[in-house]
Amino acid sequence: MKLNTNSNLYTFIYSAVMVIIVAVLLAVVSQALAPKQQANILLDKQKQILGALKVDYSAGNPAEIYMVLVNDTLTYGDKEVYVANLNGETKYILPLSGKGLWGGIGGYLALDADKNTVYGVNFNHESETPGLGAKIVEMPFREQFEGKHIRNAAGEVVSVAVLKAGKHADGQEQVDAISGATITSSGVSTMLEVNLEEYKEFLNLTPTLSQGEGEEAPENVEPVKEED
Numbered sequence: 001m002k003l004n005t006n007s008n009l010y011t012f013i014y015s016a017v018m019v020i021i022v023a024v025l026l027a028v029v030s031q032a033l034a035p036k037q038q039a040n041i042l043l044d045k046q047k048q049i050l051g052a053l054k055v056d057y058s059a060g061n062p063a064e065i066y067m068v069l070v071n072d073t074l075t076y077g078d079k080e081v082y083v084a085n086l087n088g089e090t091k092y093i094l095p096l097s098g099k100g101l102w103g104g105i106g107g108y109l110a111l112d113a114d115k116n117t118v119y120g121v122n123f124n125h126e127s128e129t130p131g132l133g134a135k136i137v138e139m140p141f142r143e144q145f146e147g148k149h150i151r152n153a154a155g156e157v158v159s160v161a162v163l164k165a166g167k168h169a170d171g172q173e174q175v176d177a178i179s180g181a182t183i184t185s186s187g188v189s190t191m192l193e194v195n196l197e198e199y200k201e202f203l204n205l206t207p208t209l210s211q212g213e214g215e216e217a218p219e220n221v222e223p224v225k226e227e228d
Helices: 008-052 062-069 133-137 139-145 182-198
Strands: 070-076 079-086 089-099 104-111 118-125 160-163 173-176
Touching (some): 008 062, 008 118, 062 070, 089 182, 104 182, 118 133, 139 173
Antiparallel strands (some): 070 079, 089 104
């Protein structure tokens, strides 16, 4: 029986067939690209961790540098901690996630072997305002955290506060918030506080890895220096 091309039934069947064909093609393309997408996600993660470690990977292969420096991953419940050996010193890198003004923010916090001193941080965001909240990814903001301590005088984990210039937090070290980006800055502060609270089990354990453990770092790996 020949269908009437002007009938509603023909239109319905034609539409259904086209939807099925397009769906199949999209599924095939998605499957084909999945390995590459996963590889890109992994590489971006490795670059961000290297950023928290202040490692300049521009002259080399970031994946290879990462594999040399990051030599262990510790798991505490659903939390992961990356362990790196940088110039003979142990660094612990904690993943961070939170919320900014317009969307999610995240990053990585690198601590010295004492699990107290901040070695470096690297932040990312989904959609913060360019020139304002988006500045959390820039070196001038990130460098403020270096050398700060996440514990108070009593040894309790209290994080590092992000506050407007002139404001002070009792019992906490602090950095200056980004001018004009109060909500994003507050989001970073809250993200650090909440995530460090979740990592307390790890942070309160006595470090077991000795200084210098792991492979030697490549000679060309140096801390990132901000251009003048």
